Amino acid sequence: MATQSFDMIVIGAGPGGYVAAIRGAQLGLNVAVVEREHMGGICLNWGCIPTKAMLRSSEVFHLMHRAKEFGLKAEGIGYDLDAVVARSRSVAKQLNGGVGHLLKKNKVTAIMGEATLPAKGKVSVKTDKGTQELTAPNIIVATGARARELPGLEADGEQVWTYKAALTPKHMPKKLLVIGSGAIGIEFASFYNTLGADTTVVEVMDRILPVEDAEISAFAKKSFIKQGMKIMEKSMVKKLDRAKGKVTAHIETGGKVEKMEFDTVISAVGIVANTENLGLEKLGARIDRSFVVTDEYCRTGIEGLYVIGDATNGPWLAHKASHEGVMVAELIAGKNNVHPVKPEAIAGCTYCHPQVASVGLTEAKAKEQGRQIKVGRFPFMGNGKAIALGEPDGMIKTVFDAKTGELLGAHMIGAEVTELIQGYVVGQKLETTEEDLMETVFPHPTLSEMMHESVLDAYDRVIHI
Known part of the structure; x- marks a missing residue:
């Protein structure tokens, strides 16, 4: 096969890789993306998305058992595990197809196969039709990670x-x-x-x-x-x-x-990065416990080679990978004013029952940094919407710098906090102070009012407790 040349090659089509490819194409670059297994990567196929579909089923099942509390009748409640799984898989399949469509729409060349980096600026792809040679001055490694297996505790898929x-x-x-x-x-x-x-x-x-x-x-x-x-x-x-x-x-x-x-x-x-057998070490990349060491712009120190997402420094979250993908594509396209992704600005969400969400510094971390802080808390029990929803268990906690009023961190547990956290994320990005948040009018009745009250509590102005 003849060697194909591109401006940018992305290895891995997860939430880091496919987003990088699309952004690169939007900026006029000729882009190829190589994926060995599934478009959308682990996140869409075996992670973030299908788990949320399954957790939604268990949440509805839990609510069905509580029907009486809401004045409703539900009898003979049960579940069909195969059907729960089938729904989860069909959600994943729909999104997997969507990624393929988006790549096509943006004129990204998608190649299914296993990539290696034989030399700087070169990618060799083993496909079912043979080996394909690609070249590009810019290569983004977005190969993700897999489950860590401890000796003696290895998975067998059965037990x-x-x-x-x-x-x-x-x-x-x-x-x-x-x-x-x-x-x-x-x-x-x-x-x-x-x-x-x-x-x-x-x-x-x-x-x-x-x-x-x-x-x-x-x-x-x-x-x-x-x-x-x-x-x-x-x-x-x-x-x-x-x-x-x-x-x-x-x-x-x-x-x-x-x-x-x-x-x-x-x-x-925990996880192990998929960084072996690519040829990264031979090119001179530094690898620390499977993760490739990069600077804040995901640069490896090797000209034209970038690593994003779970294959590099944490936090290992899909939304961080996507933002890094956009940032690197913009760097490659020569855009000015490209900002690095700050780890402390990335929210973490856990979709258990009750949900957990957080951004920024914990109270302990803020104290560790020697900061003087003000901490506010507000319980779900004090919120009208939470009680009307039948979800009175939870709390919102905010941490501020006592001197400047900077919002250092927000931590929540309770119904729908994975959606609420974004309010504080935007606030932090806009460098909001406690004053801005206290002067913001939150709509009533909403769970978001607790975000307001938690700020008020940090400054001894709380109304509803």
């Missing part, structure tokens, strides 16, 4: 699952162990627990959802225990004994090992 098997379960777990309580672990624990699995979560750190503010973690733990989950913190699964129909987990807590039996285990102990 021990990672996210893929958990999204297409062959059976409904009766007794479930979830290893790891980050967003992925907690979302699966929440889904299966709501559908009736006896669920235990083991976390090696001193609290679940360890990246969240400590108060939010504590609130989440209380909620999950109330829902019947068992939570084991400062604990480690040392090994799994697999036998027919059961898995015995050896769980160490405070030096003591306890044996517990489960029929299903979900491992959610």
